Amino acid sequence: MPVSPAYRPDPRFPDLGGDFSDPVDSAVFPQTTLRFRNDRAAAEVGLEGLTDAEWVAHFGRFELLPGQPGPLAMRYHGHQFRSYNADIGDGRGFLAAQLRECPQAASARSASDGPNNDGRLLDLGTKGSGTTPWSRGGDGRLTLKGGMREVLAATLLETLGVPTSRAFSLIETGEALQRGDEPSPTRSAVLVRLSHSHVRFGTFQRAAWLGRADMIETLVEHVRSLYHPEVAAGDAPGLLRAVVAASARLSARWIAAGFVHGVLNTDNLNVTGESFDYGPWRFLPHYEPGFTAAYFDQFGLYAFARQPEAVFWNLTQLAGCLKLVADAGPLTEALNGFGPAYIRELRVAFLMRLGVLSAGEAADQQLLDATLALLREGGEALRWEPLFFDWFGGFASSARALQGPRAGLYQGATFEAFRAALFAHETDRPERLEHPVFARPEPEEMLIDEVEAIWQAIDTVDDWTPFTTKLAGLEGARLAYGFAHQA
Incomplete structure (x- = not known):
């Protein structure tokens, strides 16, 4: 080549x-x-x-x-x-x-x-x-x-x-x-x-299962130097802190996106905090904490709202592996950082999804709570993705949202609390709202019926047009939202 x-x-x-x-x-x-x-x-x-x-x-x-x-x-x-x-x-x-x-x-x-x-x-x-x-x-x-x-x-x-x-x-x-x-x-x-x-959490688990402290040390240096170079050589608790931070960010972004991974096993989480190797994934149609993606997840272990808990549990398994080369105290301290980091990242993720700037921790938390309350009250009538689409940009999108297809859902005390919390935040990069995507009534979603329809066209008549059309629509949305590239 x-x-x-x-x-x-x-x-x-x-x-x-x-x-x-x-x-x-x-x-x-x-x-x-x-x-x-x-x-x-x-x-x-x-x-x-x-x-x-x-x-x-x-x-x-x-x-x-x-x-x-x-x-x-x-x-x-x-x-x-x-x-x-x-x-x-x-x-x-x-x-x-x-x-x-x-x-x-x-x-x-x-x-x-x-x-x-x-x-x-x-x-x-x-x-x-x-x-x-x-x-x-x-x-x-x-x-x-x-x-x-x-x-x-x-x-x-x-x-x-x-x-x-x-x-x-x-x-x-x-x-x-x-x-x-x-x-x-x-x-x-x-x-x-x-x-x-x-490199998965499970990569460390295999070395620990073998009782090979030397392999753990080798992995720590490999991962630290290549993926978390801010961590000092030999600092296993420091590496765990970095992985905890990345995993907290990932968990928060999943929640803000309404995404359900489906199979959050320790071999499906990696040291850089990226989504990968998801199987029967789904995106939420509407607010439903117990929503599961895998038909075989009969007890809801990896349900939508339990994903942060699942990620934290997996992090504790990683910490257990690192006990072969580090004291338990600093590792526990690193693990204890997950909860506060997750809440911080969730506030950031909701601000990003709503296209507004921070107004301080208290105001940002109020907006997070008000958004979830509105989604909860809206039930099946208020789909997850359209809420963020309608109100992207905050006050600057009020006319668009209140004249759109969901205008009838935006009323009542819960909505007024959401609107007040949202309007306390300035629009982030208001020029993004000039993109043609925001002139449309509906956002790009990925609910299961659409996925199945795309596959049906491929499977029955080898028609890839719905697939390529969907990718083109997603590319337009990517450019419109302008979220920072993280992958």
């Missing part, structure tokens, strides 16, 4: 050695039909110049990108619905490449991410690329529907300002898959995601 000057390979995970991964080969697929390529993400790592044929060669047949050592299936354990499983790892995916983001992408990110003159280290990881030593009898494949769903979810999460991995590539692979939880046979695909890190 013609190498762009912006392409900078930097494979660092192999430095950890053979205790942490296994070399693997990709499956050989009967066909490779390109269905989605994320050129905006590719431009951040110098790969936007690939032709479609080159793209398929690298992300469908997994010919090595320059300077990359070859695929690695990562080893990890995990609590799955709080039952420990020592028999998991990358069972249908691998780390395909690691590379640095280009300087332009680094400078475009929020200053709150901290300076990084070299650009962040990013991973290209796969899903559905074939069997590995950790497949446990599975076929190592991904359904096309599952790949399509991840593209849609990751795109909307980025649009709404949630830290997330991004769907980088989706290629249909021409196999008929049998699945017990959906109509079969069903079409197959291989997905590639771009993420800041694939």
Whole structure:
């Protein structure tokens, strides 16, 4: 391939050695039909110049990108619905490449991410690329529907300002898959995601389960130096504080976006605080604290409002691993920072979603409480996403909201309390309201009926128009909201 000057390979995970991964080969697929390529993400790592044929060669047949050592299936354990499983790892995916983001992408990110003159280290990881030593009898494949769903979810999460991995590539692979939880046979695909890190809480759990303090020390230094360089060498409690802060921010952004991950196991949370590896995700249709995404989550362990609790529980498991190399006291102190950090981040997230500036902690908390109260009172009639869309910008959007399709819902004492709290905050970047997106009556949402309709068009008549139309709509919303790039 013609190498762009912006392409900078930097494979660092192999430095950890053979205790942490296994070399693997990709499956050989009967066909490779390109269905989605994320050129905006590719431009951040110098790969936007690939032709479609080159793209398929690298992300469908997994010919090595320059300077990359070859695929690695990562080893990890995990609590799955709080039952420990020592028999998991990358069972249908691998780390395909690691590379640095280009300087332009680094400078475009929020200053709150901290300076990084070299650009962040990013991973290209796969899903559905074939069997590995950790497949446990599975076929190592991904359904096309599952790949399509991840593209849609990751795109909307980025649009709404949630830290997330991004769907980088989706290629249909021409196999008929049998699945017990959906109509079969069903079409197959291989997905590639771009993420800041694939090091999971479960990566630490495996080392602790083996009783290997040396592996924990190696992981701490690896993660600290590459992803949290503000932490001093050897400072395991400091690293935990950084992961706690990132996880609190992630949890708050999920809540503000009305997002339900579905499967918050310790192998599905990573050290950089990004959404990734979500399975049966959903976005809330309306305020419902007990809303679950997974049909098999029969007790609501990972319900919408319980997600911060689930993330904190997982952080305690990570802290337990770090006890092999650090005293319990400082680790407990780091964990205790989650609750206050989460509340702070939730206020910030709601201000962001409503497009207004902070008016001080008390006023910001009042707005958070008033927004939730209005959503609660509105019930099924007031959908989650439209409220934030209608009132984005605060006072500057009052005429738009009160003349829109939900005008009849905006009345009464609870609404007046919300409006008073909102109007106490100045509009953040009011020029954003000039975007044509805000002239429309409805926001971009991603409720389950729409997802199923998009898949139905693909599955029955191979019509990808609803899929591409939806992505175009989400791109318009991303530009209109102008939330800082966090992924």
